[in-house]
Amino acid sequence: MVLGAAVLCLLTEALLFAVWMSMDFFGGQLAREPQPGAHLAVALTEVASAALGIAGLTRLRGDRRAALRLFRAALLVDILVGQIFKFTMDQFAAVIELGIDLALLWVVSAFLAARTTVQSAARTAAQPAAQSAARTTVQPAARSAVPEVVPPVVSEAR
8 A cells, every 4th residue: 555655656756747847848938947957857867767667567566576676766766866956946846855755765665675575584484494404513523532731720828
């Protein structure tokens, strides 16, 4: 439920930004903006983020771990590249979006860590008993036949 909401939020944000920036670009609005390069960079990073999110969505049924890694990559592209340009466009909106993106990254990373833990536990439980029996154990060294030499105790006479 939580993962589904996080994925929905990730894809909705990326697709809305990509469509909005594309409409500005093709409508001629982008030429009148004070920083058209930032708008173009945001559009490109949102397209990349949306592509990674859609790729993760297609893999969600088959390989859940790979899908979660793609979702995390989509969020990292948006946070590490897109947020730089979003802050130049509108600082207030970028701060709010950064908080949302970080929360989504936390959710996806938590699910990925739980998935990795479950898979590694299943892998260790599936090892055959023969492998554990075949492991050699180190035996303690046998005592030497030579007795230990104990130095004599010398007492001081006063």
